[in-house]
Amino acid sequence: MRAAVMRAYKTPLGIEDIELARPGPREVRVRTAATGVCHSDLHCIEAALPVPPPTVLGHEPAGVVVEVGPGVTHVQPGDHVIGCLSAFCGSCAYCLCGQPNLCGGAATQRAPGEPPRLSKKGELIHQFAHLSAFAEEMLVHENALVKIRKEMPLDRAALIGCGVTTGLGAALNTARIRPGETAAVIGCGGVGLAAIQGCRIGGASRIIAVDTLAWKLDLAKRLGATDAIDASAEDAMMKVLGLTGGVDYAFECIGLKQTAAQGLGMIRKGGTLVLVGVVPVGTNLELNGLDIVLQGKSVVGSMMGSNRFRIDMPRYVDFYLDGRLKLDEMISQRFGLDDVNKAFDMMKAGEVARSVIAMAG
Numbered sequence: 001m002r003a004a005v006m007r008a009y010k011t012p013l014g015i016e017d018i019e020l021a022r023p024g025p026r027e028v029r030v031r032t033a034a035t036g037v038c039h040s041d042l043h044c045i046e047a048a049l050p051v052p053p054p055t056v057l058g059h060e061p062a063g064v065v066v067e068v069g070p071g072v073t074h075v076q077p078g079d080h081v082i083g084c085l086s087a088f089c090g091s092c093a094y095c096l097c098g099q100p101n102l103c104g105g106a107a108t109q110r111a112p113g114e115p116p117r118l119s120k121k122g123e124l125i126h127q128f129a130h131l132s133a134f135a136e137e138m139l140v141h142e143n144a145l146v147k148i149r150k151e152m153p154l155d156r157a158a159l160i161g162c163g164v165t166t167g168l169g170a171a172l173n174t175a176r177i178r179p180g181e182t183a184a185v186i187g188c189g190g191v192g193l194a195a196i197q198g199c200r201i202g203g204a205s206r207i208i209a210v211d212t213l214a215w216k217l218d219l220a221k222r223l224g225a226t227d228a229i230d231a232s233a234e235d236a237m238m239k240v241l242g243l244t245g246g247v248d249y250a251f252e253c254i255g256l257k258q259t260a261a262q263g264l265g266m267i268r269k270g271g272t273l274v275l276v277g278v279v280p281v282g283t284n285l286e287l288n289g290l291d292i293v294l295q296g297k298s299v300v301g302s303m304m305g306s307n308r309f310r311i312d313m314p315r316y317v318d319f320y321l322d323g324r325l326k327l328d329e330m331i332s333q334r335f336g337l338d339d340v341n342k343a344f345d346m347m348k349a350g351e352v353a354r355s356v357i358a359m360a361g
């Protein structure tokens with residue numbers, strides 16, 4: 001099968017023919033229909049996340065089940081599925097206390113000494129985030145998949161696999177935003193736009209979008225933001241304080257120390273800063289400790305939207321099909337697998353909200 005392989009950091013991905021193993025116990029072979037292009041993949045290419053080459057990246061997929069191994073119970077051939085990096089074992093303390101997104105899924109990987117799921121003429125190809133979705137097919141544990149309604153378009157469903165679940169979940173699961181509360185969302189890429197929609201769906205009365213690109217702010221208002229602040233032209237923190245006196249929640253959706261500090265300054269006494277963006281390895285955040293203590297502020301991390309994806313993702317599909325969740329508007333470009341590097345170039349240039357790799361066939 002064809003796949004986009006990262007052979008070295010800071011170099012373009014190469015399209016190669018690689019081998020996919022046959023499904024083992026509780027494993028599922030999936031024909032990839034589409035996969036979103038996420039900043040976390042770019043972090044891997046740029047060596048900001050410790051992922052060893054050679055690796056097939058991609059972790060925001062939707063597709064159709066082709067074959068199942070022994071013991072698979074959740075899906076069968078022909079089912080439409082979303083793949084999620086929050087693979088869960090189902091028996092650890094995190095899974096049993098309702099935090100499967102923190103499990104890590106180590107028990108769902110093949111054991112040392114077993115043949116790898118991905119290879120090329122005997123060479124090990126690493127699987128990324130339990131998925132490796134920049135490929136025509138995937139071989140994954142069934143606990144990395146959720147079955148969805150077949151009327152859901154798969155190129156839209158792919159966005160739910162990571163970015164939408166991360167942003168929506170930050171608002172609905174981590175913050176548990178309530179009707180009438182106020183929020184600021186810093187960074188209006190795919191995750192930030194989903195956080196804005198989560199705030200809207202949750203009933204927030206004021207949702208302030210913060211970005212440096214005018215077209216992203218315009219899109220944010222179309223998706224539910226009540227206000228937009230161009231951080232390249234004015235002090236975003238002071239503007240938020242001027243508009244609200246301090247919001248209940250600030251969602252930092254970029255992963256920068258500067259914007260995290262700004263988010264802390266945007267929230268009211270007793271408010272909460274929700275850290276959503278992936279911070280590169282080795283980067284430490286600098287936050288005003290006195291402000292946190294004397295103002296009674298909270299800082300929380302949101303790992304993949306605090307998801308229970310087998311429950312959340314079918315609900316998000318319902319949100320889309322009943323018109324509450326807008327996904328069509330978030331897709332700026334569609335590419336074939338051969339153009340995956342162009343997708344990353346456009347991401348780095350700030351030209352897309354979200355792009356999707358659609359597989360042929």
